[in-house]
Amino acid sequence: MTVTLCLFVLHQPMIRAIRSARTQCEERGVIQRECAAIRAQFRQADNGGRSHNLAKLLYVHMLGYPAHFGQMECVRMIASPRYSEKRVGYLGAMMLLDEKQDASLLITNSIKNDLSNSNQYIQSLALCTLACMGSAEMCRDLAPEIDRLLRASNSYIKKKAALCAVHIVRKVHDLGELFTKAARSLLTEKNHGVVHGAVVLITELCERNSETLERFRKTVPDLVQIMKGLVISGYSPDHDVAGISDPFLQVRILRLLRILGRNNEGASDAMNDLLAQVATNTDSTKTVGNAVLYETVLTVLDIKSESGLRVLAVNILGRFLLNNDRNIRYIAMTSLQKIVGTDHNAVQRHRGTIVDCLKDQDASVKRRALDLSLALVSASNIRSMMKELLSFLSSCPPELRSQTASGIFNAAERYAPSQRWHIDTILHVLTTAGGDVRDETVPNLIQLITNTSELHCYTVHKLYRALLSDISQQPLVQVACWCIGEYGDLLLRGECQETEPVQVTEDDVLDVLETVLQSHMSFPSTRGFALTATMKLSTRITENVDRIRSIVSIYGSCIDVELQQRAVEYNALFKKYDHMSLLFKRLMHSPWLNTDLKLMQPSTLSVFSVVATVTVYEKDGVTVTLSCEKQSDSGLTVTLTASNSTESDIRGFTLQAAVPKSVQLHMKAPSGDSLPARGAAKVTQMVVLNNPNKVA
Amino acid sequence: MFEVMKFEWAGRSGLIAFRSSQSFVCCLISALTKAGTTKTCQPIKIIMFALVANQKVVRDWPCFGVVLGGSFLPRGGYTVLLFKMQFMLLFSRQGKLRLQKWYVPLSDKEKKKITRELVQTVLARKPKMCSFLEWRDLKIVYKRYASLYFCCAIEDQDNELITLEIIHRYVELLDKYFGSVCELDIIFNFEKAYFILDEFLLGGEAQETSKKNVLKAIEQADLLQEEAETPRSVLEEIGLT
Numbered sequence: 001m002t003v004t005l006c007l008f009v010l011h012q013p014m015i016r017a018i019r020s021a022r023t024q025c026e027e028r029g030v031i032q033r034e035c036a037a038i039r040a041q042f043r044q045a046d047n048g049g050r051s052h053n054l055a056k057l058l059y060v061h062m063l064g065y066p067a068h069f070g071q072m073e074c075v076r077m078i079a080s081p082r083y084s085e086k087r088v089g090y091l092g093a094m095m096l097l098d099e100k101q102d103a104s105l106l107i108t109n110s111i112k113n114d115l116s117n118s119n120q121y122i123q124s125l126a127l128c129t130l131a132c133m134g135s136a137e138m139c140r141d142l143a144p145e146i147d148r149l150l151r152a153s154n155s156y157i158k159k160k161a162a163l164c165a166v167h168i169v170r171k172v173h174d175l176g177e178l179f180t181k182a183a184r185s186l187l188t189e190k191n192h193g194v195v196h197g198a199v200v201l202i203t204e205l206c207e208r209n210s211e212t213l214e215r216f217r218k219t220v221p222d223l224v225q226i227m228k229g230l231v232i233s234g235y236s237p238d239h240d241v242a243g244i245s246d247p248f249l250q251v252r253i254l255r256l257l258r259i260l261g262r263n264n265e266g267a268s269d270a271m272n273d274l275l276a277q278v279a280t281n282t283d284s285t286k287t288v289g290n291a292v293l294y295e296t297v298l299t300v301l302d303i304k305s306e307s308g309l310r311v312l313a314v315n316i317l318g319r320f321l322l323n324n325d326r327n328i329r330y331i332a333m334t335s336l337q338k339i340v341g342t343d344h345n346a347v348q349r350h351r352g353t354i355v356d357c358l359k360d361q362d363a364s365v366k367r368r369a370l371d372l373s374l375a376l377v378s379a380s381n382i383r384s385m386m387k388e389l390l391s392f393l394s395s396c397p398p399e400l401r402s403q404t405a406s407g408i409f410n411a412a413e414r415y416a417p418s419q420r421w422h423i424d425t426i427l428h429v430l431t432t433a434g435g436d437v438r439d440e441t442v443p444n445l446i447q448l449i450t451n452t453s454e455l456h457c458y459t460v461h462k463l464y465r466a467l468l469s470d471i472s473q474q475p476l477v478q479v480a481c482w483c484i485g486e487y488g489d490l491l492l493r494g495e496c497q498e499t500e501p502v503q504v505t506e507d508d509v510l511d512v513l514e515t516v517l518q519s520h521m522s523f524p525s526t527r528g529f530a531l532t533a534t535m536k537l538s539t540r541i542t543e544n545v546d547r548i549r550s551i552v553s554i555y556g557s558c559i560d561v562e563l564q565q566r567a568v569e570y571n572a573l574f575k576k577y578d579h580m581s582l583l584f585k586r587l588m589h590s591p592w593l594n595t596d597l598k599l600m601q602p603s604t605l606s607v608f609s610v611v612a613t614v615t616v617y618e619k620d621g622v623t624v625t626l627s628c629e630k631q632s633d634s635g636l637t638v639t640l641t642a643s644n645s646t647e648s649d650i651r652g653f654t655l656q657a658a659v660p661k662s663v664q665l666h667m668k669a670p671s672g673d674s675l676p677a678r679g680a681a682k683v684t685q686m687v688v689l690n691n692p693n694k695v696a
Numbered sequence: 697m698f699e700v701m702k703f704e705w706a707g708r709s710g711l712i713a714f715r716s717s718q719s720f721v722c723c724l725i726s727a728l729t730k731a732g733t734t735k736t737c738q739p740i741k742i743i744m745f746a747l748v749a750n751q752k753v754v755r756d757w758p759c760f761g762v763v764l765g766g767s768f769l770p771r772g773g774y775t776v777l778l779f780k781m782q783f784m785l786l787f788s789r790q791g792k793l794r795l796q797k798w799y800v801p802l803s804d805k806e807k808k809k810i811t812r813e814l815v816q817t818v819l820a821r822k823p824k825m826c827s828f829l830e831w832r833d834l835k836i837v838y839k840r841y842a843s844l845y846f847c848c849a850i851e852d853q854d855n856e857l858i859t860l861e862i863i864h865r866y867v868e869l870l871d872k873y874f875g876s877v878c879e880l881d882i883i884f885n886f887e888k889a890y891f892i893l894d895e896f897l898l899g900g901e902a903q904e905t906s907k908k909n910v911l912k913a914i915e916q917a918d919l920l921q922e923e924a925e926t927p928r929s930v931l932e933e934i935g936l937t
Contacts, residue, residue, distance in 0.1 A: 083924040084924040085924075088887065163899050248861070248902050291860070294857050327860070330828055331828070331856055364829055
């Protein structure tokens with residue numbers, strides 16, 4: 001078909017000139033000159049060349065240059081009696097005027113006139129423009145016209161009027177009422193375009209108004225008939241696409257059936273056979289067939305379909321999963337995701353294929369496969385699924401790592417077949433993707449390890465080995481430090497049932513902790529863990545306490561305030577108490593550990609909360625014991641009890657206490673200030689501590 | 697009961713009151729007034745967000761009826777489906793726009809921003825990747841034909857595969873019209889590309905499913921145009937007679 005020669009070719013020299021500009025600057029120069037000329041032309045009276053001037057301007061606009069001075073010209077052109085000018089005028093209106101521009105209202109009258117024009121191509125221009133950019137006001141104004149056209153015009157106009165009505169209803173919902181009757185009668189027409197428009201319109205009306213939906217349910221048999229005609233009928237050259245008769249219409253009818261069949265047994269029953277027929281007979285070798293099948297599946301899964309039909313639909317999705325075309329695999333997984341909750345077992349059958357899609361090249365496909373895989377994890381497949389997921393984690397795109405890690409943790413928590421497996425899995429994730437896990441992973445893991453007492457030896461060995469190879473993954477390093485601090489003695493013992501034991505000396509262990517302390521990769525919080533662990537080891541080891549003391553005192557002048565405070569406190573403890581072992585007794589399960597993340601870092605205060613009664617001073621016959629009682633989340637009552645085992649009374653006995661700045665201290669009156677001899681009586685004093693900031 | 701906050705959108709402002717339950721978030725949006733005015737707002741629209749599985753849909757549903765500040769009783773409670781093509785863009789491998797058709801009202805600035813971002817996103821995709829991608833809250837369906845990318849933005853519930861067919865149908869129409877169409881045809885005859893598109897899609901929906909009929913209509917319209925222009929000859933127009 002040859003392109004008809006018309007005035008439009010007159011804008012081509014300008015296009016050529018713009019394209020031949022070698023730089024952006026040159027282009028701008030050309031554009032400026034052209035726009036000036038166009039502006040001049042616009043100001044002149046009708047000279048017949050208006051259409052190509054506006055066309056030029058529209059081209060310039062598409063390149064991204066301002067063209068608002070052409071808006072009024074569009075309005076003028078639309079009002080012109082000449083078709084060529086109207087055509088470009090309306091095109092200009094659709095490009096330059098949108099409902100936000102005030103000028104758009106000015107074309108309402110022209111549109112109204114053109115809608116009643118005797119020439120259908122002029123009517124068509126008006127309909128197209130209204131459907132593209134008609135504002136709510138314009139729609140209200142022109143709705144009656146559209147309704148008239150829906151009832152009495154030729155097919156060419158009817159099909160356009162139907163879609164115009166769709167736009168009107170989207171803009172002004174109440175106007176839906178106006179079109180309901182006309183829409184119904186359009187369904188009986190023979191012309192595909194008209195029927196298509198009618199189906200789209202009815203869909204829109206039903207979506208907007210539930211009463212209308214009820215009324216249109218009666219059309220289900222008619223729709224089924226039309227579909228049957230399309231599916232079974234012979235070859236229809238006008239509407240055939242690769243052997244499918246009018247797939248566009250088929251898809252829209254299926255969609256309407258979906259809306260009509262939802263939540264309604266009767267309607268769903270009426271369409272059941274048809275859907276089965278479409279699902280079975282549609283050729284799936286080409287995309288177009290798959291498009292129809294896809295819509296069928298979506299409909300089947302949404303309405304109240306028979307179980308057999310549902311199985312058929314899920315099987316189609318299963319077949320899609322095996323399709324060579326990546327697009328088909330992608331949409332299959334999208335649909336399966338929607339039904340994995342309701343049809344879990346059916347989707348499980350395709351688990352293998354879904355897991356294979358984790359290895360797809362396309363990131364969107366990978367994401368879909370990940371979502372589905374996580375949804376398909378269950379107690380029976382946890383081991384094999386976890387293997388796949390962990391393997392995926394090590395090679396997945398960075399934007400998916402966090403989601404994968406969380407998914408793995410959730411799955412592990414729900415379905416872990418054994419505690420050792422659970423700990424191993426978490427450690428694996430921390431080693432592979434330590435930087436992408438959430439904050440609460442560390443305390444959660446510490447909690448888990450604490451509770452799995454039979455695996456303490458195993459865990460500390462694993463973590464120690466992990467630390468030896470890599471200290472960059474912060475969550476892993478933090479947990480490892482904590483573990484070594486807590487169970488370092490098990491490490492030093494050199495024996496382990498669950499795994500190969502290490503032969504290490506105390507110095508080796510301290511070396512590792514010091515490396516963490518000194519590494520530039522360690523976060524301040526990680527250093528905190530390492531320092532505390534070092535301190536705790538002072539009770540678990542025998543020979544290197546001095547080394548520990550020196551490490552701790554170095555950090556007493558550390559720039560990091562948290563670390564410094566910690567070190568200073570520990571130093572003080574070193575000085576005050578020789579019986580460090582009592583203070584750093586193994587942390588048992590304590591409610592404090594759960595309430596606040598900060599408290600997870602073993603602090604002196606939380607330690608006190610665990611120990612029942614500690615003898616904190618025993619010298620020259622005077623014994624002072626201390627016992628704690630937790631009052632609240634941040635309050636603690638300490639009872640100091642002093643006794644005197646010497647032969648003589650001690651008078652003027654006072655106790656003093658010092659606490660960190662943010663902790664509030666209230667010492668109650670002692671029961672007395674003299675300690676009678678030979679432990680005849682004790683002096684007690686209560687100290688109430690309030691730690692609102694929960695400092696260490 | 698309802699949380700209320702002020703918001704601005706598209707140069708207008710309004711109040712939004714919302715409340716959520718397990719399966720949906722219900723929002724009342726008051727009359728949108730032009731930003732800067734102080735009209736008291738009456739709740740006249742309801743926009744319901746239904747959260748079902750991974751779907752997030754938006755729909756106006758005036759028939760629901762609402763009591764602001766009191767209890768709210770929804771009807772049905774099923775998901776509302778959205779199908780609409782929001783826009784179609786054609787651009788070259790260098791990111792130059794060759795055609796843009798917008799079916800939603802947006803300011804020039806917004807259109808430019810969307811175009812820029814989307815073009816960048818699509819051009820960054822590798823050849824073997826999926827034709828579909830999620831972008832903002834839209835689904836993007838794109839396909840490359842020679843040096844041109846055809847890119848459609850559809851809403852949540854739309855069928856991506858049929859959108860690919862729509863794109864293909866449009867390319868076929870261009871091909872039939874221009875005779876083995878290439879990018880240059882669309883550059884130098886861009887208005888024709890628009891006319892053909894407007895004869896195939898109306899308001900974002902397919903209006904004619906027969907290739908033959910679309911081409912016939914274009915032919916007729918072109919003839920009409922020629923007739924309208926023949927009174928003056930081309931030479932006259934460019935001032936050579």
